[in-house]
Amino acid sequence: MRDQAHIISCLNTLRDYVRYAMSEFARHEVFLGHGTDNNWDEAVQLVLAAVDLAWDVNPAVLDAALLPDEKKQILSFIEQRVDARKPLPYITRQAWFCELPFYVDERVLIPRSPIGELIQQQFSPWLREDSVTRVLDLCTGSGCIGIACAYAFPDSEVDLVDISPDALEVAGINIEKHQMVDRVFAIESDLFAELKGRKYELIVSNPPYVDAADLASMPDEFQHEPELALGSGPDGLDITRKILRQACDYLTEDGLLVVEVGNSEVHLMQQYPELPVIWLEFEQGGNGVFAISAADLVQYKDLI
Known part of the structure; x- marks a missing residue:
């Protein structure tokens, strides 16, 4: 992961962090297959979950600015996904099956x-x-x-x-x-x-x-x-x-x-x-x- 302070100073909105997460997933060639099949969906779900928003929230919220603590939480989620290779549902503690939400760890x-x-x-x-x-x-x-x-x-x-x-x-x-x-x-x-x-x-x-x-x-x-x-x-x-x-x-x-x-x-x-x-x-x-x-x-x- 790059210098966290620098990232926080440069990125401000949810959309910024979705883009950054996608880039990190591509750079590190994370494996998809535990709920999503593309980097966009994976990044959106991870970033929104980090700030306690549902994956299907109104897309307009992606342009909302973030608090410093929220930025740190998102970066923590990205680090777990990229460096530790933890699957997304284990990070968010939620998976979907038959259009129903389930707790998982x-x-x-x-x-x-x-x-x-x-x-x-x-x-x-x-x-x-x-x-x-x-x-x-x-x-x-x-x-x-x-x-x-x-x-x-x-x-x-x-x-x-x-x-x-x-x-x-x-x-x-x-x-x-x-x-x-x-x-x-x-x-x-x-x-x-x-x-x-x-x-x-x-x-x-x-x-x-x-x-x-x-x-x-x-x-x-x-x-x-x-x-x-x-x-x-x-x-x-x-x-x-x-x-x-x-x-x-x-x-x-x-x-x-x-x-x-x-x-x-x-x-x-x-x-x-x-x-x-x-x-x-x-x-x-x-x-x-x-x-x-x-x-x-x-x-x-x-x-x-």
């Missing part, structure tokens, strides 16, 4: 799953909306998938399950934030271990799925995310295999399992070519998400 992954598009479509045509009374968000992290499902299926109860007590603390913050304490519940469990006797019409999971090769080559920004939530063995499927073996015991007869495996999709197809999973397509981008019915999981259980 380094205890959980930053929401970015293409499953959000499926939630907004109520998992149609693979699931009947009126049949959903219980949903399980397995490996929940921040709770964003399960809470978004609670919005999509307003008559349902949702269990948010994670092995990490730290992640469940964040999920609890989001349950309260969205005023869903009466029907969304955080449960500490190693996958299904603490769920005996429970049945769900829908199980959704974005488990750790990054294989060893991809984990070693990820940009520095990903080093801020909990490794427990990223890696899953040499092929990225250690946890997914467990989910596939056990999920049928926790699904209703007409239930549906939806799992994200990202780039480990290729490993799953190679290892289980006969498993009748449906690889889902997304209009808004994304890949590596499959669905499989409870009936097919029962029929092909011996293959997994």
Whole structure:
């Protein structure tokens, strides 16, 4: 970072600092992919958050002058983003998923799953909306998938399950934030271990799925995310295999399992070519998400 006193003396408005942030992002080649895909959006969100303004505030405010303390706060945010390579949502403590705001910090992954598009479509045509009374968000992290499902299926109860007590603390913050304490519940469990006797019409999971090769080559920004939530063995499927073996015991007869495996999709197809999973397509981008019915999981259980 350049001399802070000099910057403060030369730059005065929010627009000035947005331009400066963009230049710093370009100079240092920061990685984008935790919520924005261009330096303008990244800079606007960072600068506005530093002065407690919403990202969609009237653009006229960009020409407003800043107080010295506000300038220092913005420069602190830029320094965290550029020098420490901290992803934007960890700096602002907010991420958006399914057009909903969620609290996030380094205890959980930053929401970015293409499953959000499926939630907004109520998992149609693979699931009947009126049949959903219980949903399980397995490996929940921040709770964003399960809470978004609670919005999509307003008559349902949702269990948010994670092995990490730290992640469940964040999920609890989001349950309260969205005023869903009466029907969304955080449960500490190693996958299904603490769920005996429970049945769900829908199980959704974005488990750790990054294989060893991809984990070693990820940009520095990903080093801020909990490794427990990223890696899953040499092929990225250690946890997914467990989910596939056990999920049928926790699904209703007409239930549906939806799992994200990202780039480990290729490993799953190679290892289980006969498993009748449906690889889902997304209009808004994304890949590596499959669905499989409870009936097919029962029929092909011996293959997994």
